[in-house]
Amino acid sequence: MINNSKKPDDDEDQDQPDSGEGLNKVWERLTEGFNRLGKTESVPITIAQSDFFRAVKNNNTAAVIKMLDAGYDPDAYNGSGQTALHVAALGNAVDVARVLIGRGANPLRGKRDNPGHTPLEDAVSFNRPEMVELLARQGGYAPGAMVNGWSLLHRACEKGKAPIAMK
Numbered sequence: 001m002i003n004n005s006k007k008p009d010d011d012e013d014q015d016q017p018d019s020g021e022g023l024n025k026v027w028e029r030l031t032e033g034f035n036r037l038g039k040t041e042s043v044p045i046t047i048a049q050s051d052f053f054r055a056v057k058n059n060n061t062a063a064v065i066k067m068l069d070a071g072y073d074p075d076a077y078n079g080s081g082q083t084a085l086h087v088a089a090l091g092n093a094v095d096v097a098r099v100l101i102g103r104g105a106n107p108l109r110g111k112r113d114n115p116g117h118t119p120l121e122d123a124v125s126f127n128r129p130e131m132v133e134l135l136a137r138q139g140g141y142a143p144g145a146m147v148n149g150w151s152l153l154h155r156a157c158e159k160g161k162a163p164i165a166m167k
Contacts, residue, residue: 081113
């Protein structure tokens with residue numbers, strides 16, 4: 001009977017990890033990398049900031065004006081990476097959007113993780129004709145802006161939103 005077992009004094013390097021350990025480390029790194037790809041970095045916001053974005057969403061102009069007077073940035077991002085104008089566009093909070101733009105909010109400012117995604121795109125996508133008109137008239141349309149290869153006008157027509165296209 002032949003003994004093929006190796007002894008500690010063999011010439012091979014004893015410091016090498018076995019193949020199982022190496023594969024586990026590679027697997028852990030791959031898993032961490034894929035997990036990072038699927039997550040957008042969340043930015044914690046204060047309770048006061050969440051109150052600001054809640055007031056925007058609810059079209060509460062008095063509360064928004066009070067907070068802007070207290071120093072809130074009209075172009076700040078919420079925890080989801082949206083500006084107050086994005087939130088206003090999604091909720092069709094036209095009165096608040098007027099206040100925000102009047103106080104310096106930039107209608108061309110995109111989302112934190114997607115700078116090309118403007119509030120106007122949300123207004124078009126969610127069929128908000130009055131919001132579309134306000135944002136477009138206040139500088140929210142960048143000529144040549146494309147969404148997935150389509151202009152916002154094409155996108156409005158494609159979704160059957162004639163009132164938006166006619167504005």
